[in-house]
Amino acid sequence: MVDDLTRAHFADLMEDLKASVEAVARAQREHAQLTATATAAGKRVTVVVNANGDVIQTRFSSDIEELTYPEIAAAMTKAAQDAAAQMRRRTREMIAGLKKDQARLPKLSEFLPGIPDLADLVPAAPEVSLAPPGAREGAQVAGKADGAMEFTDVVGLGRKHSGSGPNVADGGW
Numbered sequence: 001m002v003d004d005l006t007r008a009h010f011a012d013l014m015e016d017l018k019a020s021v022e023a024v025a026r027a028q029r030e031h032a033q034l035t036a037t038a039t040a041a042g043k044r045v046t047v048v049v050n051a052n053g054d055v056i057q058t059r060f061s062s063d064i065e066e067l068t069y070p071e072i073a074a075a076m077t078k079a080a081q082d083a084a085a086q087m088r089r090r091t092r093e094m095i096a097g098l099k100k101d102q103a104r105l106p107k108l109s110e111f112l113p114g115i116p117d118l119a120d121l122v123p124a125a126p127e128v129s130l131a132p133p134g135a136r137e138g139a140q141v142a143g144k145a146d147g148a149m150e151f152t153d154v155v156g157l158g159r160k161h162s163g164s165g166p167n168v169a170d171g172g173w
Helices: 002-032 069-102
Strands: 035-040 045-050 055-060
Touching (some): 002 069, 035 069, 045 069, 055 069
Antiparallel strands (some): 035 045, 045 055
C-alpha cells in the first residue's frame, strides 16, 4: 500500500516537473520574440533592443540636426539604456511568474533532509555599471586585486625571441 502511494506521489511529481519544464520552454520562446523601444532628446532618437538588450534598430527624427554630436551621443546612450531597462523589467516579470509556478514543486531537501537546494547555492549576480569606461571609479579587472589583466584564451606560437635581430620593442618598428 505504501509502495503504491509512493509511486503515485512520484508520478504526480514527474507530471508537475514536466509541466514546469514545458512552461519554461514556452516562456523562453516568448521571451526571444520580445523587443523594447525607448526614445530620448524629445523623441529625436529612438532605439529598439531585442530580448538580450542588444540594439537592433536606431532611428533619428527629421529634426536630429538641431542636436550637437555630443547631444546625439548622449541621447543614443540614454535611449539604449532605457530600452534595455524595460527589457530587464519584462524579463524579471516573466521569471517571477515562472518561479511562482515552480514554488509549488517540492524541494530536493524535502526528499533528502540536510541537502541544500540548488537555488540556495546560486550566488547573486553583481550589479553592472552603466557608467562609461572612463568614468568607472575604482574599477578593477575581476579576480585581480591589483587590476592587472590576465589573458586565458591565448595561443602560444612556440617560439621565443633569440636576442639577435629585430625585436618588437626596437625603435625600427
